[in-house]
Amino acid sequence: MLVVKNVTKNFGSFCALKDINLEFSNGVYGLLAPNGAGKTTLIKMLSTLIFPTKGEILYNGSNIIEMDEQYRDLLGYLPQDFGFYNNYSPTQYLLYIAALKGIDKKKAKDRVEELLKLVALEDVKGKKMKKFSGGMIQRVGIAQAMLNDPKILILDEPTAGLDPKERVRFRNLLTDLARDRIVILSTHIVSDVESIANEIVMIKDQQLLYKDTIQNICQMIEGMVYETYIDYPEAASFRKQYFSLSEKQEGNSLKLRFISKTSPNTAWNSVSPSLEDVFLYIYQDMVTDDVL
Numbered sequence: 001m002l003v004v005k006n007v008t009k010n011f012g013s014f015c016a017l018k019d020i021n022l023e024f025s026n027g028v029y030g031l032l033a034p035n036g037a038g039k040t041t042l043i044k045m046l047s048t049l050i051f052p053t054k055g056e057i058l059y060n061g062s063n064i065i066e067m068d069e070q071y072r073d074l075l076g077y078l079p080q081d082f083g084f085y086n087n088y089s090p091t092q093y094l095l096y097i098a099a100l101k102g103i104d105k106k107k108a109k110d111r112v113e114e115l116l117k118l119v120a121l122e123d124v125k126g127k128k129m130k131k132f133s134g135g136m137i138q139r140v141g142i143a144q145a146m147l148n149d150p151k152i153l154i155l156d157e158p159t160a161g162l163d164p165k166e167r168v169r170f171r172n173l174l175t176d177l178a179r180d181r182i183v184i185l186s187t188h189i190v191s192d193v194e195s196i197a198n199e200i201v202m203i204k205d206q207q208l209l210y211k212d213t214i215q216n217i218c219q220m221i222e223g224m225v226y227e228t229y230i231d232y233p234e235a236a237s238f239r240k241q242y243f244s245l246s247e248k249q250e251g252n253s254l255k256l257r258f259i260s261k262t263s264p265n266t267a268w269n270s271v272s273p274s275l276e277d278v279f280l281y282i283y284q285d286m287v288t289d290d291v292l
């Protein structure tokens, strides 16, 4: 079990995270927040790349900073921009990283073969990576993070630049890996974690907002999400009155999905909230169009 206990991180006088408490056991955790909310800061602390200003992070009761190398042996980490070498093949690259990690040569060879199979890159294992798609590169990234068969696998925005098909493949791979380890995945894309995360962690205003199942998080706005059709001229005033979640043109009308806290009009259909509805609502002052 990995426990974040009263953790605060300041950069000079700027507070990036404040009094965070979290517990992780095996499964997939989606760390979901818009850019700048502090995801990378938290992930870097969980990876011991930076240290908490206050509080501590414990693995099975021991402080991860004091565990030092022992902790890093348990950790697999895929940073936002992972440095690979264009002219290397996946096999060469993974053997190189294995050597850096001090893994025995014979053991490394077997492990690299095993991992290339796991991430479905066996067929291209000898090809130079410069011709690889974003998804293939990310799978090499996962493989390097998995070299030491980590008990904790941390991935920072791993689906950036992947096409929809690659995203699905990536999600399936993570679900498989999470059966016997902690997988923590940071993203600002709701669909990346919606189908695979056992729990979602949301941070806002430097603080932990939610750590819960998707079902429970969606309950927060249960009974507040509606859909209705309106005529175009009414759209502007409607948007001023209610928080619009999505809009779609249908015939001469506009189909609106929105949040209302007041009792509904008879023309409104109450609908079940989705994680994306919650995300848009919670971060309405922070999200920009590129998030969706």
Ligand SMILES: Nc1ncnc2c1ncn2[C@@H]1O[C@H](COP(=O)(O)OP(=O)(O)OP(=O)(O)O)[C@@H](O)[C@H]1O
Pocket: 011, 014, 016, 033, 034, 035, 036, 037, 038, 039, 040, 041, 042, 157
């Ligand atoms: N070394 C640093 N010095 C000063 N401020 C920092 C430093 N690192 C991060 N910050 C600030 O802390 C806040 C959180 O940054 P962080 O990178 O953790 O956000 P994020 O949610 O991971 O976003 P992104 O996905 O863009 O990395 C931001 O306001 C950022 O500017």
